[in-house]
Amino acid sequence: MAETETRLRRLIADDVGECCDDDVSRRLDELDELADETFADDGASTVFAVLGNETRYRLTRLLSAADDELCVCELEPLVDVSESAVSHALSDLADAGLVDRRKDGNWRYYTSTRLAEDLFATADGEVDA
Structure with missing residues (x-):
């Protein structure tokens, strides 16, 4: 000091x-x-901490790029981790406000939130600039 x-x-x-x-x-x-x-009450730190994990980052990025909602079984082969790891990662992303989920019978469907889309759009714009 x-x-x-x-x-x-x-x-x-x-x-x-x-x-x-x-x-x-x-x-x-x-x-x-x-x-x-x-x-104080820094919600942004949660968002960036969640995105600091490669699997969660990739899932968020995929959902942001998708035209429609995706199911865990559709996401699993794209990130090369187990179905339970995908589900856990998606739960963390939902808690951070980066994805929305919808249950339909036995299936859960996920979409990116406006927050996730805005983050990627901003980051992509800065990288391209």
């Missing part, structure tokens, strides 16, 4: 010409407040 405070002191001094302990303390308090506000 001492090295961080030293660097912060140099930054403040470069910006305003001088720096004292109170300046460093005040800036650290401001930064702590920013972090508290930013990470």
Whole structure:
């Protein structure tokens, strides 16, 4: 922490010409407040954590690209994991708000949500830019 405070002191001094302990303390308090506000009830971290797994990412990407809803049995061969692993991954994705599910008798059908589609559209747009 001492090295961080030293660097912060140099930054403040470069910006305003001088720096004292109170300046460093005040800036650290401001930064702590920013972090508290930013990470309080951060739903985005859940979404990105879920997409950090290759299987869940691929399932979300496939559902976003599909023209219609897909069943677990249709998704399983596309991600090369067991049916139970696909079901578990889809459950995690539904909990994160990235897929919607519908049960019809013995079958569960999945579609991507607007959130997932918007995330991929934004990411694709940035990559293509």
